[in-house]
Amino acid sequence: MIRIVKMTFEEEHVQAFQDLFETIKSKIRAREGCEHLRLLQDKDMPTIFFTYSIWQAPENLDSYRHSALFIDTWKTVKPWFASKAKAWSVAEISEA
Numbered sequence: 213m214i215r216i217v218k219m220t221f222e223e224e225h226v227q228a229f230q231d232l233f234e235t236i237k238s239k240i241r242a243r244e245g246c247e248h249l250r251l252l253q254d255k256d257m258p259t260i261f262f263t264y265s266i267w268q269a270p271e272n273l274d275s276y277r278h279s280a281l282f283i284d285t286w287k288t289v290k291p292w293f294a295s296k297a298k299a300w301s302v303a304e305i306s307e308a
Contacts, residue, residue, distance in 0.1 A: 215263070217263045226259055229289060237242035245272020246267060248264075250263070
């Protein structure tokens with residue numbers, strides 16, 4: 213299962229978010245069922261970021277989303293948002 217999350221930050225919090233992500237990315241990748249994790253930044257609007265992750269099963273993502281790591285991280289970054297985060301769970305239907 214692929215999970216894409218779009219986050220738009222206030223400009224003054226962009227660096228803090230990037231620094232935080234650097235400290236937690238290995239912990240997220242180490243979660244059971246996490247097969248892939250990337251952080252992407254919009255080329256034209258540098259306050260917009262996307263996380264792109266691949267999970268073995270929806271249960272693995274749910275377990276992560278209920279973990280202390282996720283809850284603590286979300287509490288930290290949520291006040292930094294310029295707008296509400298958006299998330300999609302998608303299935304790959306064709307590989308290039």
